[in-house]
Amino acid sequence: KGPSIGGRMAQLDKTFPTNDCAMCILSPKLVETGSHPYINIITNAELLNLEGHAPYFTATIMKRPRYINEEKCTGCGICMTKCPVKIPDEYNKNLSTISCIRIPFPQAVPALPLIDKEHCLFHQRGRCRLCEKFCEMDAIDYEQKEETIELNVGSVILAIGSEEFDASLKDEYGYKAFPNVLTSIEYERYLSASGPTKGHIIRPSDEKEPKKIAFIQCVGSRDMQAGAEYCSAV
Structure with missing residues (x-):
């Protein structure tokens, strides 16, 4: 859907269990995909319709x-x-x-x-x-x-990715109310050498180094009122 490929992993700093740089793992795969003679990347687009059956699918795509x-x-x-x-x-x-x-x-x-x-x-x-x-x-x-594209394809891989939970829906944690409350992806961007602070962890409120950090896991998971009824599996 976005203007480039890579998804959520492109925003991460390091990954478990090897603690390798996320982009060090991802970037070669992105380049390989972008230069592959049999892969046509359509970015900044979304699927409008998919009909048919294997091996005769017709996909309608809207490219912004x-x-x-x-x-x-x-x-x-x-x-x-x-x-x-x-x-x-x-x-x-x-x-x-x-x-x-x-x-x-x-x-x-x-x-x-x-x-x-x-x-x-x-x-x-x-x-x-x-x-x-x-x-x-x-x-x-x-x-x-905008451009509408029709593709005739033999098979379809369903890879819908993920959507970050809106933490402001859980008032008790103070997200948006208190500047030093961050989501995990925001924290990842602070950790990253390519992030807004070049990898230095600071408090958004005063730009000083924090003395303590608390992590609250799985906010929005198994929550039928504000989030998703299933476990995030993190």
Whole structure:
């Protein structure tokens, strides 16, 4: 669904049981997938419909615009350095900011930027166009539209991924009410060398090192009122 592959693991710092860097494990797989001659990656898209039966499935996919010509773009990143607009960085769980035209994270596959239409000065006010001016490959396409793609496939792998629980639904833990209460993914981004603090753990309230840290596991699991009725299996 997102503009790059990698999913939740791309946001992790290290993984159990070897304590290896998550991206050190993941990145070679992303590159291998991106360069495989028999794999066609469709990012920034979602499945609208799937019908038929094996081996005659028809998948209807809606691909959202990047406002970038993927055939022309080399991923050089010049456009990102020229963009004057900063927006919350979703990859870093909004703990830092990033350019309105951006590549989601350093090892992203495909390594192509996209423009956030809701914050782009040209899309919202009809001015700026700096990314277009400085793009040597003429890859900026403000007029790009949603695209519907139909694929005929012989088999389908169901890999729906995961969705993070909204911790603000559990008032007793003070998430959003107290700045030093974090979700596990937010904590992972603080731990990561590519995160908003380059791997230094700080308290968001005063940016000082914490003296104590408490972990509350499985918030939202086996909770039919606010979360999921099943165990998270973490």
